[in-house]
Amino acid sequence: MSLSQLQPLHQRLTDELRTRITSGVWPEGFRIPSEAELCREFDASRGTVRQALSALRGEGLILGGRGKQPVAGRAALSQPFTTFMSFTEWAGSIGKTPGQQTREIARRPASPEVAAQLGITAGEPVVEVLRLRLLGDAPAMVERTSFVLDVGRLLFDFDTDSGSIFSFLKSQGVDLSRARHTIDAVAAEGLDVELLGVERGAPLLRERRLTSSAAGQPIEYSDDRYIPGLTNFTIENTSEHRANLVRVPTTA
The missing domain is CATH 3.40.1410.10 (Chorismate lyase-like)
Structure with missing residues (x-):
């Protein structure tokens, strides 16, 4: 899958990974693919992948990192x-x-x-x-x-x-x-x-x-x-x- 034609790329990647978590494709506790795996899947640079992962950590949708295996968090989004x-x-x-x-x-x-x-x-x-x-x-x-x-x-x-x-x-x-x-x-x-x-x-x-x-x-x-x-x-x-x-x- 290639997102290179979409701008801004890091936001598109963030949205795609968020959807995987909130839809249950990546359930709570699911091991997040490595940065290298995501770079290959989305034809993206390591900096772009890191920016997307950082955004999702800020939302509480990705847990771990810094020596701990990153996993999907609980998809508890705010209600309309x-x-x-x-x-x-x-x-x-x-x-x-x-x-x-x-x-x-x-x-x-x-x-x-x-x-x-x-x-x-x-x-x-x-x-x-x-x-x-x-x-x-x-x-x-x-x-x-x-x-x-x-x-x-x-x-x-x-x-x-x-x-x-x-x-x-x-x-x-x-x-x-x-x-x-x-x-x-x-x-x-x-x-x-x-x-x-x-x-x-x-x-x-x-x-x-x-x-x-x-x-x-x-x-x-x-x-x-x-x-x-x-x-x-x-x-x-x-x-x-x-x-x-x-x-x-x-x-x-």
Whole structure:
């Protein structure tokens, strides 16, 4: 195979080797061919091959080197923004059937916490949604979401048991462009115990999310509580690259 006619060559080589790892052609732990073997296969110089391998080491897709046999790393790539934001899209991307049971949708006064996050005055009206999210038939997460009123009122014309709220809002022209995620652990209590079928005090993985428009106007604040045996969040970083936040399933 010759890539000599493609420019820049090192980037084309990087893309080809990345694809082999992320597609599973080179699974985790696979011995990476030597520099000499790659030079012959791609009709490339040793400097070009080294540049491509260095880039993939920076991404965490190649491990070892400097006396250790280089091997393929785990192909955990960051999720697209829409997939990370939408439980429905994420579930589909891992081969699971997403589900939701709406327990409540109501207009009510914003609590002090919600008001602080959304940049409004406590007591101003917001639209709150409480849903149980499912992976297949298994409870996975309790979703408590508060929307500013002019956005949330759109949900009264939407069947919130039918699928992704975010997808619906985007179809209505709502600008959902930015999000800040805070992840920690909390103990199950109250309604979480009932909906998730866990014991009181059991650990839950909590993701609090503030979603804003491209201009930075707060739109939605959510407190999502996951059963940690069904999902977790992985951060991969290197000295050369910013961290990628990835939501991954922990069961087959």
